[in-house]
Amino acid sequence: MSREALQDFLRALEHHQGLRRDAAQCSDDDQLLALARRHGFNVIQRDLCDDARESAITRWFETSWIKRSFQPIPSQSTPSQSPES
Numbered sequence: 001m002s003r004e005a006l007q008d009f010l011r012a013l014e015h016h017q018g019l020r021r022d023a024a025q026c027s028d029d030d031q032l033l034a035l036a037r038r039h040g041f042n043v044i045q046r047d048l049c050d051d052a053r054e055s056a057i058t059r060w061f062e063t064s065w066i067k068r069s070f071q072p073i074p075s076q077s078t079p080s081q082s083p084e085s
Contacts, residue, residue: 006051009041 036043
């Protein structure tokens with residue numbers, strides 16, 4: 001439930017200029033978490049850590065050669081060969 005609260009809080013930040021301004025004034029995670037809680041979002045420190053780790057993994061996959069191995073190979077048309085008679 002808490003990770004959903006983080007996503008809701010981030011959406012609220014996107015849509016409310018005043019909340020964005022308040023978040024910009026936060027100097028550390030504790031202040032940001034307190035701001036979220038004051039606005040009714042049950043966000044905890046672990047949510048921020050999990051989100052940071054997930055973002056790092058996503059960035060790694062976006063730049064890794066491994067990503068290509070999970071993408072479908074485009075089909076290549078080859079001339080059909082007729083059996084020899």
